[in-house]
Amino acid sequence: MTLLDICSYAVEEALKQNADEAEAYTMLDKEAEIFLESSDLKQVKSHRKTSIGIRVFVKNSLGFTSVNSIEKEKVLDAVNNAIKIARSSPKDKHNVLPKKSKVKLLRGIYDPHAENFEPADATKYAIEMLKTACSYDRRVSVDSGTFNSSVVTHALCNSNDTELEETISVFSWNIMGMAIDEDDVSNFDFQFNGTHSMKEIDVNSTAEEFARSVVNTLNAKKIDSLKGTMLLSPNAVHELLQEVITFAINSQNVQKGTSKFAKMLGKKVASSKLTVIDDATFTDGLGAESFDREGVAHMKNVIISNGVLKRYIYNTYTAKKDGAKSTGNASGSTNSPPSVGTTNVIFENGKHSLDSIIKEIKKGIVINRFSGNINPINGDFSGVVKGGHLIENGSIASPVKEVMVAGNVFEALKKIAYISRERKKIFDSFLPYISVDGISFTGG
């Protein structure tokens, strides 16, 4: 049976049992992965996984089950259980499936070479990544890393005549570790990236960036507490700003009263230098797909334009609540009912080069990574600066250690001083460097 066959079988069975609406979403995932540990190869792993998620509405009550098999017997059990759950769930009039959506399949997210990609090929790339990192500097120690190739086919059927299927290839890799110079141990650094296409695999830049980053933070100094500029690297923009923005633009959080951006449509929420876009059709990003978790066509959504909030992201359920249209942001896997999530998040680049931004900073800290706690509801953050460097009078001084940073993301968004021209693709994000003035740093 094909994936679509099993999906329509599940939908038919659910309708037979008096479901008013039904949806089945399946995935077939073929994966090969090589795992690195302690600067050596650790393990090769391969598997082929299938799974199905079944969502039913019985009189507007939700039932959902998932099972890691597409054998008819097990799928039927899952359908029965979903119906049983729906009969125990409260009613909610917003529980409806989307109408059939016009989906245009994206090109450039499937590389047929991936079908014949063997564990031996993955091993070759993993060794290359390790060699590049270790030969950069003898003090580099690779704690762990992986190279993974996967071919995922996802298919969806629902009782509104939707039948969709597409295959996506993803090659991804990551490397994590530190630099060790006798008694001096640097901060951890973690770099990762990926691509849809075999010929764009580039483990060397990732390995070099990792190695450079850990070596550069050796011999870090403690500093006195200060108030000054924080310059966020693309990784830190991801950890600190993007996380809070994606929470605040999510219609689920707006409706639950936890988003700071509630009632702010059309209003200024950030510096006019900031433009943020969610775009699943950006095929370079690893979040690219043609249709979302409930079969709605993906589209490009401008979220924040020159600091003004333009829209929230919706799935069918949250859109119905607001009398809006789904933005194609139903997200999730086969193991849970669709929620709302971003796809590829793109921050538009600024006008200034990174060098010229640094020259403008009198006193501040470059944050390579942020390790801490962020409250996405009120925007408070408090944590440790990782891979940090002191900036004094327009130039980067020594690496720093045991420096904590605290503040509020929503205030920081309004106080953005500069956004860099340079951007970095990190998996499903495309991010610049961003500087913000007036931030509190606590030294050891």
Add this chain to the structure above:
Amino acid sequence: MQISIEDLKKFMEEARGASYVELRYHARTLNEIRVSKGELDRIRSVVNNGIGIRVLVGGCWGFSSTGEMSKESIMDSINDAISSAVLLSKNKKRKVEKLADANLAVGTFKPRVNGNLTDYGIEDKVRMVIDSEKSVRKFSGKIKAAFCTYRETIDHKMIVTSDGASAELFDSKPEFSVTAVAKESGNSATATEGKGVTGGWKDLFNSKSADNIAKEAAKKAVKLLKAKQPKGERTQIILDPGMVGLISHEAIGHTVEADFVLSGSIVKDKMGQKVASDLVTLVDSGPSQFIDGAAGTVYVDDEGVLTGRTAIIEHGIMRSYLHNRETAAIFSAEPTGNARAYEYDNEPLIRMRNTFIEPGTYSYNEIIKETKHGYLMKGARNGQADANGEFMFGSQEAYLIENGEIKQLMRGASISGRALDVLITIDAVGKDFQYDIGTGYCGKYQPMKVDGGGPHIRCTAIIGGIQ
């Protein structure tokens, strides 16, 4: 096809050419219910069954897994695992020379369960979550949002290894958590309360009812509305049991995972040395010590090794790392039963279980009374550890302490320091004990259910705040 332990043994015998074979059948049911604003946000039942196969060929590991229980599919997976290991043997520098002898489990293992989770219907569970969420919002007009989540995992495992482990394991881990969001004149504050255990429905609610957990979260969020951010400084800090669990896990636990020690962790040359104040005995335990039902409880690890109490630090002296059978052989140590895999398609990695500091002699009141200036940090949030021992973890609340008295409540903050520097500064260890991070998961390539706790302790560290 229904799989028995005898079937697994037969398949294992067919794995030719491997010096070690491990077959692990793992069937997991995860049920989850989440409610907010009187609406059911999420309900799901997820079944994940399969066999994970790990082999050692020529000193190299190969791993494969299958969710299909047919003989053909299982044999294919065994062969995949073997060819993966052979592939690795051409390129791997340091081969696995041997696996340490271990106390291998034979028999059936079950936790003590009060109130089988399967005896409670889905209707009852949905009702409990809906009622609790309502209770949070009813607590005060200032509560603007509430989220209640109930989650349970029910596991059945069978583990066989070619050197004699043959164990059938049952497990049951429910958890319940409540988040309350309070708002007033532009301010907002968030508080979370919850509990996670190994056991049954009655074990989950044996100390506090769902309604009490809900009300506590609400009360805390309302109180936090008026709190200001603390001033950032290096100062004395009193940690509550949950925070002690986090410091044990983040600051020390990760640095003593033997795979990480091999990569050059800060404790690599510290065995037998003084690394903490004499008052500190820090333990990672498979069984639940002192109090039953800690959420990270495992009796047998995923290499089939019987677990026990592993004293990492005893009276300030570093005594043990956390091992699997491979690292135990490298360090000439006993395996500690820390090899854990999240689901059938994950390979076992060195992971913690229940990590805590053992109780001392101080009363809580004494600890507070003796503190001239500092903070009492309550309610564990996220934490992380770094290669150089620099750790970070957050609290929900921070009470200012001046001249032995608890003063005003400040917003929660993160604290940081170097693990070994901070452990040396511990100058008071309370005589109370509690596990309190049982709703949490630890992340290291795979998620994992862990727990942690301890008594109240006092140490010196940096609190991140406003300048």
